[in-house]
Amino acid sequence: MLTSCKKHSVASPPSAAQGLPGTVLDLHPWYLILPVNSNNQEGIGKKAIQISNTALLAGYTSKYFHSAEGGGVTFWCPINGATTTPGAGFGSDHPRTELTESYNWNLGKTATLEGIVAINKYPATTKTIIIAQLHGGGNYKAVAFVMLVARAGTITAYVKNTPRGDVGMQHIVLLQNVAMNAKISYSIHADAQRINFTVTAPGAGSEQWSAPIPSAWAKQTVHFSAGDYVQAVGNSSTDGGMVTYYKLKISHL
Template sequence: MVDLATWNLSIPEGSPPKTIETPRLVDGFKNKYFNSDGSTVYFWAPVTGAKTENAIYPRSELRETYKDGTLRNWLYPDADNFLNATLTVSQVPSSGKVVIGQIHTKDSNKPMVKLEYQYKEATDTGDIVAKVRMRPDDKNARVITVATGVKLGRAFSYRIHLDRTGDLGITAAGRSWYTTISATWRVRPLYFKAGVYVQDNTGYTSEGGKVTFSKLDIDHNT
């Protein structure tokens, strides 16, 4: 079961790309980029799709909101913050890379965490890779391979957990990695994102990323 009551959706269509607000999602919105049947949520983003402002790649991606559709942003010291998901990646672009979950930063194009599925033709499997900015002003993120050997079309789970002390834990496909982020993040409003954000923008209209979630939930435990 995937509850869409605390998300809005960006789809790679229109200029600027359309945002589907929370009430419309809950009412059963669906199109070629997004479909929910209650038990699963399907995302498709072609490499030729429209791109959001300041982005170089297309996305079909959910963004955290309150139930009334207002954008939700939070400070990590206020709660234990969790994003939990179970999903299947069924298609990747020629780069092999799709972002499947994020801790993003309000009014910034530098997220704290990007969690990517990276397919490698040589092994015919994918790695789950975390890109983490330890400080808000870090130009480059740390790159950590959390898990390996995840086949296309095979379900796996991930969890991103940022607690009130700044401890960050990322678990994916049964493997875990932990760090402590800089306290300079304390005053930066954050929010979760999930879906398919393809890391590619060239190719045929049939090229892109397809991901289906069977579980997706957020918790802020105060």
């Protein structure tokens, strides 16, 4: 069940000068996954909660999701955070502070996710954060189809060729030597045949890459996700990932 913003606010709202997250990003398409359980507790093995679209639009803010100086929205996720499927043997045992599209749609339609994001902090051990996904829904709701991964200044696109297992997964390096706090502009565009990536960052250049939609994914149900999906697990509440989003837009045709 989606939870309310009042019960799970864990920090004071930002100043009026910064504004609420909903004044910076269009939150209408999203709900939010947090790295805490229903008792506001972080911890390995705990079940992550969701903040409903209604609560986001009503002004939800916390230490995990809040407006930032300079007009962005900051996502913070500790490596000891609660997870979506703890110990289930599928899905993820990695914590996240991540916006998830409320609307599931079928591949074969045209849709685009556009973002501008800066990496402010990597988890110390892996230095890896998934900043955007085109994620499975329906029968494959525990499976990521496409991921845009930031690892120690390298931006890589992943395309999963089959909904089960990682056989043949494509890893394509798009940019390297992306500086900390640099604003990374990206788009993930899906049409009836292909997935198209565009990524640009100051000092690191610009790159495009396109891949056909694997036959196993054709017509499958999917949705977009974006935020701070930390690829590390540990006992620390101060080690983790932090990103700031300055733009986040979904378009459907």
